[in-house]
Amino acid sequence: MSTCSIEARLSPLPLLAAAESYRGSMIDLEQGRIIRPDSFRRGWSALTLSLADFGLVEGQRVVLAVSNGPSFIASLLAVIKRGGSPILAHAKSPPAELVRTARHFGARHILSSEWKCKEFRGATDGAYKLDFAWSDLVWANVFDDLENSGPPLVGVPLHPTSGTTGRPKIAVRPAEVALAEATHYIDTIGIDSQDVVLAATPQSHAYAYGMGVMVPLLSGASIVTMRMFNPLLVRRAFTDHRVTIFPAVPAMLDMLLLEPAAELGITARALFSAGAPLPQRTASEFRERTGLTVRPLYGTTETGGISVGSEEHGRVAGCVGPAMEGVEVFVQPHDEDQVAGLGRLLVRSPSMMAGYLESSGIDASPLVDGWFETGDLASLDPQAAICLCGRQTDLINVCGMKVIPSEVETVLAAVPGVAEVKVYGRDTVKAVIVPEGEIDQATVHRHCEQQLVYYKRPTQLTLMAGLPKTPSGKVIRDQLP
Numbered sequence: 001m002s003t004c005s006i007e008a009r010l011s012p013l014p015l016l017a018a019a020e021s022y023r024g025s026m027i028d029l030e031q032g033r034i035i036r037p038d039s040f041r042r043g044w045s046a047l048t049l050s051l052a053d054f055g056l057v058e059g060q061r062v063v064l065a066v067s068n069g070p071s072f073i074a075s076l077l078a079v080i081k082r083g084g085s086p087i088l089a090h091a092k093s094p095p096a097e098l099v100r101t102a103r104h105f106g107a108r109h110i111l112s113s114e115w116k117c118k119e120f121r122g123a124t125d126g127a128y129k130l131d132f133a134w135s136d137l138v139w140a141n142v143f144d145d146l147e148n149s150g151p152p153l154v155g156v157p158l159h160p161t162s163g164t165t166g167r168p169k170i171a172v173r174p175a176e177v178a179l180a181e182a183t184h185y186i187d188t189i190g191i192d193s194q195d196v197v198l199a200a201t202p203q204s205h206a207y208a209y210g211m212g213v214m215v216p217l218l219s220g221a222s223i224v225t226m227r228m229f230n231p232l233l234v235r236r237a238f239t240d241h242r243v244t245i246f247p248a249v250p251a252m253l254d255m256l257l258l259e260p261a262a263e264l265g266i267t268a269r270a271l272f273s274a275g276a277p278l279p280q281r282t283a284s285e286f287r288e289r290t291g292l293t294v295r296p297l298y299g300t301t302e303t304g305g306i307s308v309g310s311e312e313h314g315r316v317a318g319c320v321g322p323a324m325e326g327v328e329v330f331v332q333p334h335d336e337d338q339v340a341g342l343g344r345l346l347v348r349s350p351s352m353m354a355g356y357l358e359s360s361g362i363d364a365s366p367l368v369d370g371w372f373e374t375g376d377l378a379s380l381d382p383q384a385a386i387c388l389c390g391r392q393t394d395l396i397n398v399c400g401m402k403v404i405p406s407e408v409e410t411v412l413a414a415v416p417g418v419a420e421v422k423v424y425g426r427d428t429v430k431a432v433i434v435p436e437g438e439i440d441q442a443t444v445h446r447h448c449e450q451q452l453v454y455y456k457r458p459t460q461l462t463l464m465a466g467l468p469k470t471p472s473g474k475v476i477r478d479q480l481p
Contacts, residue, residue, distance in 0.1 A: 009354060012080045012155030015175035015217075019044070019077050024193065024222040026070040027241055028134070029233045035070045035134070043133060044074035048081045050130050054109075054139045058083030059152040061107035063098050064204070067091040067114060067227040071135035072203045073213055075111055080155040080175075084109075087158045087170065088204040090401070091227075093453040095140075099123045100451075102142040105158070105170055105357075110140040151361050158357060159206060161301040161402075168404060170357040171301050180326070181304030181351035182214035187325040188308050189245075189270060193220030197245040198237050198268075200229050200252060206301040207274050207400060211247040221245070231256055235265050243268055249275040251399040253282050253294065266290050272297040272308070275400020276427065277388070280317050296320040298386065300374055302366070303327075304351030307386050318388045319381070326350060330371065331380055342389055345378040346371045396425045398455040403429055408458065411451045415444050422467055422475050423458065431458035432480055434466055 019041075026035040035043070056062065062079050064086040066072045072091075079086045087107055089098060091114050098110050099120070110124070113135050120127035120140040127140040157178065159171045185191060199212030203225070216223045224241050226233045229252050237243045246268040253273060256264060273283075274297040283294050293311035298320035300306070306329065309321025323329045326349055333343040348370045355364035366372055377389040396403040405423040412421045412431060420434035433439065441461055448457040460481075468479035 009176050010153065010156050010172075010174045012175050014179055016077065016081060016155075018179065018217045019073075022217050022220065024216055024220050026073070027222065027224040027237075028069045029224060029226045029236060031069075031134075033070075033134070040070060040074070043070065044077045044081075047074050047078040047130075047132055050132065051078050051082050051084070051111075051139075054128065054130070055141070056082045056084050056109060058154055059085075060109065061085045061087055061102075061105065061153075061158070063087045063089050063102045063105075063107045063110045065089040065091050065093055065098055065110065065112045065114065066135070066137070066204075068199055068203050068208075068212075068225040069135065069227065070225070071113060071132070071137065072225075073217075073223075074132075074134065075113075075137070076157070076213070079111065080157070083154045085153045085156045085158050086111075087160065088209065089160070090202055090204055090453045090455075094450055095119045095123055096451050097453060098140075099142060101160070104168070105160075108142055110138075110142060112138045112140065153357075159209075159301050159353075161206075168407065172354040172357050172362055173301075173304075174354060177304065177351050177353060178210070178214045179218055180349070181210045181299075182218040184305055184324040184326050184349070184351060185211060185215050185308070186219050191215055191219045191221055191245060195219065195221040195244045196241055197221050197223050197247070198234070198243045199223055199225045199247075200234065201247065201249055201275070201400065205275075205401065206304075207247065207249075207297075207299070210299070210305055211245075211272075211297075229255070231259050235259075235263060238265050238267055245270050245272075247272045247274065247297065248294075249273060249400040250278050250282055251276070253278075253286055257282070257285055257289065264290055266292060268292065271295060274298060276397045277318070283315070298388070300347075300372075302353045303347045303349060303372055303374065306347055306349075306374075309385070313385055316387075320386050320388055322384045322386065323347075329380070329386060331378055332373070341379040342377060343379070345374045345376045345386065345388075347374060348372070396423075396429055397427055398429065399427075401455045403456050408452065408456055411448065412444065412458075414451075415439070415447050418444075420467055422480065424477055424480060425460075428460065429456060429458045430460040430462070430480075432462045432464050432467060434464055439463065 062084045066075045117127040125141040130137040156174045161171045201208040224237045273294045296309040298307045307321045313319045313321040328348045330346045331343040355362040408423040417439040419436040422432045468476040
């Protein structure tokens, strides 16, 4: 690929143009605020000037930890327009974790909506409150002399991801890629400016970033947002704002099912579930209670959206539908597999990341002739629908949020009195600690609250005299509580 074509692919101009021409409305449910198109453009333009005043210059990176709403989209666009590259982080990540992320990925600044300036004192060179109409934002400088690790990028969104190996990585997903993903959704589902999308999952997460940010910006659909999932706000969204597109995760659907049947009031023309496997029990009960069939949606941070299932696919466990318009899939057979048609799932599409950010540049080696191996085992049914059959990884999936056990283990190992630690789980984080002497579990939990965003914190903490191990020293997971 030539230098010119690389620069063109990394250009932020297509995204900025989509934002400038956006004609939808943004509804902040908590604040009871509706941001019209002209107000939105003035707001993110003013924020762009504020970031310039606070010292953001072209080529620098910013950890963006802003809650759902007009402020998230305005912050994203303001950083990009200033030539900064936003590293998307969960808004509830505690200051210590945000600072650690900034240092690890070479970001000089943090833009946060959930913390006050005093929360960053002692961990940064300074924190300042931004005067912004739609949210309380804090700008923190990590280190003035911190250098980028990797090539200078101008206005390119960066998405932390585990990668297929479980190691923390940054996927480079420029404007061209993000808008290509939005086009896949729009063409496959049929989304236009008459639709209203409910963004109830974090817009910083790849799923909602695509469905709850990029799809509306490109299609002109309006966006209804909530900072944290709340069944009461969901009902209000459908009652007051006529939501038509609801991208959810299984845990949200389970919480909604706890509500009285008469109070659900969900009438979306398209209801999706992604981020984690959809239990058939949840799908069946939701269909019985509402008459709506939950449609499975499947994708990865590296590839963007891959497939969207029909209502019929939502009735079959593990079936996530055929590849979306513009997306190609291929199942690479395992020689050792005894199950016919089962293999590693590979994907190729225009919404593919440019590569992983490395100190030497952008590593595109995981893309072989444009194909990316997802790490999922799958088969294709006779109609070419993807049937997922598991994942060979230690990642823990908490409501669609991926938790890397090694990161949690590092945090727990820093607690005085911890001799050994093992973190594991399927949809909740569990930890076993081998103490040296006395250790107070309350102290461990307080440490986790300071160092880890809520979904990474162990919900089950067990003290053991020693970890069960094989003769070679590997922990025997089947013997853990």
